[in-house]
Amino acid sequence: MMKKFKLKLVVLSTLSCLVSGQAMADWENLPATGVSVGSDTSPYILCNPTGNFGSGSGADAPVQPTSTSDTCALIPTNDLYAPDSNFTGADRFPKVSNTVDIVMNNTYTNNTDVTVGILRDYVWRRSTGGSTYECIYGMKVTMNSNDYNLTASGTQNFEINDMARSGWSGKTIDIAYSTVPSNASPTYRAGRTFTAVQHRDEAGFVAQPITGLGSSPAINGVNAAPGTAPTAAQQKADIDTDWVDFTTDVNYKDDDGSTNPASGMQYIRTSCSGTNPSPVSGAIRLRQTYQENSGDGVTPNPFIEVEVEGYQ
Known part of the structure; x- marks a missing residue:
């Protein structure tokens, strides 16, 4: 009876691992040469283009x-764990x-420091045999309610539409x-490029920008x-093969009325060395690309980039 019980535990454990592996299986390759869009080439692949890249509301x-x-x-x-079932034990x-x-x-803050949120940066690493390793780099932002534009009346919350990493x-x-917590903003596209391209729910704005x-x-827009x-x-x-840009929509209180103060965790998986990295100044760029107006229906939100240190 005890042998059968142990066997049942082994089977359940194996099934649990398989389910866990399936739940973390959808990685997408981001080619250094881009992807075909009709007869053109785009550095971007589409991930979750629902809701007009964050401009939509309600239904x-x-x-x-x-x-x-x-x-x-x-x-x-849990976004503390490595999102890959090959990372086991302490490597999780x-x-x-x-x-x-x-x-x-900048000039909007009257050249004073204004903290608009926090960025969490993780690196997971596992040995793939001998002196070779594989790493996963993860970054996530959470925005606060601080007014960044001290030159204008009212409160302007900084919106992150793109997160780029070198x-x-x-x-x-x-x-x-991933979207942990559940109300985190999805990632709409990801590109092997330095340039964030503005997207609005209006004619002329494209899902997959092409090269040329x-x-x-x-920021281009x-x-x-x-x-x-x-x-x-x-x-x-x-x-630009040195950069990856993730398009999202993160704001403590968005002009379209939605509230997504946290981004999803943005993951990049690649080969790496066995040495722990140190943060590099400006390795991560956070961009506001003016997806909506500033609240009055007329004044545009300015294009702004904020540099943040990150692992490379």
Whole structure:
């Protein structure tokens, strides 16, 4: 009887591992050469383009992922654990982690420091045999209610529409995201590019920007009032293999009325060394690309990039 009981435990344990592996299986390769979009090439792949990239509300609001059938989506029970069933034992936990303030200092803050949120940065690592290793880099932001624009009346909360991270030249990489907690903003697309491309729920804004811009601005789009269509060039982004840009929609209190103060965890998986990394200044860039107006229906939210230290 005891042997049968032990066998049952082994079977249940094995099934549990299989289910866990399936629940964390949907990694997507992000090619260094981009992907085909018709006869063109885009550095971006689509992950969760529901809800007009965060502009929609009510019945048209973004749909949260519920399983790995949703592209790029992982469903971990806790975002402290490595989102890959090959990371077992002590490797399930981060080798290094860092929490840093997101501090803005520019003309909008009257050149003073204003903390608009925090960024959590994790690195998980496992041995793949001999002197080779695989790492997962994860970053997540949580915004606060602080007013960043001290030159205007009222409260303007900083909105993060794109999270970019450097350090991937010469690397084969896979990307994914999770939404823990459950009200975290989904990730709409991810691109092997330095350039964040503005997206609005209006004509002329595209889901997968194509290459051919000929330059690499931090933000590309039309910084004008609603109803102003972008030019074709303002919807392009060129490939930059050192950077990965995740498009999301995070704000303590969004102009469209939604509240998603936390992003999902943005994951990048690749080969790495066995040495713990140290944070590098400016390795992570957080961008506001003016997805909606500033609240009065006329004034555009400004394009803003904030640099934050991160692991490479």
